[in-house]
Amino acid sequence: MLETIRNVFGNSISEGRFKFPKSIPNFIRYGYSVRRLFFGEKSSLLITPKSDDWNLATLKKQIRLIEERLHEPVIVQLERLTALQRTNLIESRTAFVSAKGQIFIPFWGCYFEEKILNPPEVPERLSANAQLVFLHLYYNKNGNKTVTQTQISKALSLPKATCTRAVQQLRDLDLISSASEGTANLISLKSDLNAAFPHLTSPVQKLLYVKSMPQNISCKKSGLKALSERSDLVSLNSDGGYAVSRVVAENLEKNLLIDEQTFRDFGGEIIEVWKYDPFLLTDSEYADDISLLLELSGSDDERVQSELDAIRQKHGLKGE
Secondary structure (H helix, E strand, C coil): HHHHHHHHHHCCEEEEECCCCCCCCCCHCCCEEEEEEEECCEEEEEHHHCCCCCHHHHHHHHHHHHHHHCCCCEEEEEECHHHHHHHHHHHHCCCEECCCCEEEEECCCCEEECCCCCCCCCCCCCCHHHHHHHHHHHHHHCCCCCCEEHHHHHHCCCCCHHHHHHHHHHHHHCCCCEEEEECCCEEECCCCCCHHHHHHHCEEEEEEEEECCCCCCEECHHHHHHHHHCCCCCHHHHHHEEEEHHHHHHHHHHHHHHHHHHHHHHHCCEEEECCCCCHCCCCCCEEEHHHHHHHCCCCCCCCHHHHHHHHHHHCCCCCC
């Protein structure tokens, strides 16, 4: 955000390295990155929280402690800042610069652009990509293991911007925690599956009907087909299904497809087009447990629900 400050105060702003002395408590020394800014003969410290889990009261208290111990003014750099938080910081004369172009440095000057809005209402249901990221973290949690956002993006073949939006949504719903370490954004699960489950939805986007399954198609057994093969449940071809990604579905030859009525009259197979690639969550020939549970949880068949209960119990899910 140094460019943001320079845009307001000019290119005379320069920066230098700074390291907190041992007189500063460890929770501050390791909780913030810090640089020294120079504006002519004046200098100040620019600090940035390494974690997104900061709260306003603690932030201001720690800034005051730094200023008292080091006898230097402090500017806090924040990625996110609501209108209410901005007002509170201004009233307490706490210097800040935000990613939204908001600058309040009372000992230098101030600059505001009305880009701040109260945070949008967080959707109750996760986007397909956010759900994919959560399930990836859930299946690979290994205790409290942390992974970088770059590792997630690479593992799930998600563009960087798409992965960032997915991580932000999970963070907004308090399902994950993140912390900065250098240039890396470390991600870990914060909530269990029970907290996340109400925000999850069926992965099935649409159904396609074919007379017979194409050869060498990349798919996972899903729906009642998957459930029946793993239990005593009996299923029919009309129950589906084979799960494929949208990319695979788009490359299906059109002459292989039939309409639903033809399928009902003469039989065939059902292909489920998923919102995310089912191969990203399991190495099994079957769809992953949670996606399968989400797909079939609306069934009113008691035998199906009985088999789904086994999956719920396996993953410690309470109720339905």
